[in-house]
Each structure stands twice: as structure tokens, then as C-alpha cells.
Amino acid sequence: MKGEEVLAILRQAAPEHYACAWDNVGLLVGSSKKEVKRIYLALDATDEVVEQAVSCGADLLVTHHPLIFSGLKRVTDEDFIGRRVQKLIAHDISYYAMHTSFDVSKMADLAAERLGFVAPQALEEMFEEDGETKGIGKIGNLAQEMTLASCAQFVKKAFEIPAVKVFGNPKQKVKRAAVCPGSGKSEIPFALQKGAEVLITGDIDHHDGIDAVAQGLCVIDAGHYGLEHIFVPYMKEYLDTRCRQVEVIMREDIFPFEVV
Structure with a gap:
């Protein structure tokens, strides 16, 4: 399925103009032109999530919270955001964020x-x-x-x-x-x-x-996380019904902390 078609479907779910002015949503890494055969869904673009997107051969990573929030002046391996962006680019994975939209x-x-x-x-x-x-x-x-x-x-x-x-x-x-x-x-x-x-x-x-x-x-x-983890199963069902040619994989529901 063409990337532009997938992005249009994502924008139907959450129009980018709905986002708050301070937010950063939409296509943040990669190309809208590439073919999308596999999507990986998660709440956050953590190191583990990016690695899982690479491991499963995803063409597109979709998260709720944006990895790139404020402006980046450089993309290097000297900070964790730069390393994640580099890994996505190196493995030709485009990245789309749907936050306040x-x-x-x-x-x-x-x-x-x-x-x-x-x-x-x-x-x-x-x-x-x-x-x-x-x-x-x-x-x-x-x-x-x-x-x-x-x-x-x-x-x-x-x-x-x-x-x-x-x-x-x-x-x-x-x-x-x-x-x-x-x-x-x-x-x-x-x-x-x-x-x-x-x-x-x-x-x-x-x-x-x-x-x-x-x-x-x-x-x-x-x-x-307790209230927002509902994003992932909803988007899985939403994309499954609209992108039938695309395999949609969602991250396992794992809380980022434990109460002990």
C-alpha cells in the first residue's frame, strides 16, 4: 500500500490541524512515498519499540507520543533521540506521531x-x-x-x-x-x-x-500510561479494517513502571 494512502487514513483518524499549537504531530521521520507492507504500533517510540519495529521489518512506526517534540539542532549518536532517529532512517522506517490530534x-x-x-x-x-x-x-x-x-x-x-x-x-x-x-x-x-x-x-x-x-x-x-494505552488496540482495529493489504503489529501492553 502506498505510504501516502496510509498517511491519509491516519489523518482521517486524527486530523493534524486538531493538534495543540505546542505539539508535534504527523510524519516526523522518513518518506511518504515508500511502500508500506507492515506497521508497528506503540504508545511511545522508546529504544525497545524502535528495536522491535526494526526486528519485525516494519515500514512504518506509528506512536501516540512524538519522539521528536521540540526542535532538533542536530541528529547524532550523542543523545538518545538522535540514536533512535538514526536507527529508523538506517532501516528505512518512516515514523508518524498522533498526539493531541x-x-x-x-x-x-x-x-x-x-x-x-x-x-x-x-x-x-x-x-x-x-x-x-x-x-x-x-x-x-x-x-x-x-x-x-x-x-x-x-x-x-x-x-x-x-x-x-x-x-x-x-x-x-x-x-x-x-x-x-x-x-x-x-x-x-x-x-x-x-x-x-x-x-x-x-x-x-x-x-x-x-x-x-x-x-x-x-x-x-x-x-x-494507564489511561492512554487504549490508543494501541483502537488503532490496530482501525488500521486492520482500512489497510487490509498491510500487516499491523501492536506492541504488547507493558506498563513502563511497577508499583512495588
Whole structure:
């Protein structure tokens, strides 16, 4: 399948103009002209992921988080990003990143669906397209009121994760919820503004957590990877149905850390 055709399908899933201005999405390494017979999918372009893409003979690596985030002044073997880029180029592997473009187009929807949100709406509204408000995160009602402790267990089951961190009284009842997969401390003001009783997100530090509770918002920190790993199986199914001539291989779901 022509590379340009595959990229067009990726852009249908997450239009690049949806991305936040500070982000770096799209084709970051390689050519759009090459033939694509095998795609490797992962959340991050780590050393291990790049090596697995090479080992399986991938023509295209697709990740959620971009390997190249800020501007590069040089590509050498003197830093880990340069080494990864060099390896991709040496093995003729093109590389495409779908970060906040995917967050806006699909990630929050997927998370809200797993949580069974009723009447979800954009949490941080960014723009309107075709009569629909697009943005970061979702806010809606849980199917039923529950304690914060029960909600934490519900989140663990919905995202198949072993542990979460909870800020707030475990016995407090919650129903109106916001979710922001990834790093969501910047969404706390939007969650408060829209009346959320609990925010489900990742990367919440001590002060953000206790300050949110002081303002009436409980927080369930399910981890950055914990909420965003849903990107990989979704994109596997998406590409399998649209790129039937291409073999799509997804990285095994391995958490990048352990709680011991």
C-alpha cells in the first residue's frame, strides 16, 4: 500500500490541524512515498519499540507520543533521540506521531465510552467543527452515583490497570465526572468550572491533588500510561479494517513502571 494512502487514513483518524499549537504531530521521520507492507504500533517510540519495529521489518512506526517534540539542532549518536532517529532512517522506517490530534479526535471519546459517561461533552473546548465542539477531555455523568472508592475500582477495571492514586474522601459520593487521558492537571480549572465532582486523569502531583480537593474536586490519578494505552488496540482495529493489504503489529501492553 502506498505510504501516502496510509498517511491519509491516519489523518482521517486524527486530523493534524486538531493538534495543540505546542505539539508535534504527523510524519516526523522518513518518506511518504515508500511502500508500506507492515506497521508497528506503540504508545511511545522508546529504544525497545524502535528495536522491535526494526526486528519485525516494519515500514512504518506509528506512536501516540512524538519522539521528536521540540526542535532538533542536530541528529547524532550523542543523545538518545538522535540514536533512535538514526536507527529508523538506517532501516528505512518512516515514523508518524498522533498526539493531541488523536486526543481531540478520539482519545477522550474512547475513555468516556469505557467509563459509560452519559451525555459527554468536551471538557476544555477548543473549536467547533461541523456543529460539534472539539477539545481536550470529556465531562459527563456516570451511569450511577457511587463512592469515590467505588469509582476508583471502576476506573481500574475499565482501563485494566492494577492501581490508581486517589485524592479526596473515599466515602464521598460522586456522579458528575471528567476524564482527561494523559497529563491532566491543566484541566482542573475546566473540571471545576463545569461542575465535575471527580476528575479521572494522570500525572497529578501532591499540591495539584490537595488543592483540587480543597476546591471540591476529587481526583483519581490512573497514570499517564494507564489511561492512554487504549490508543494501541483502537488503532490496530482501525488500521486492520482500512489497510487490509498491510500487516499491523501492536506492541504488547507493558506498563513502563511497577508499583512495588
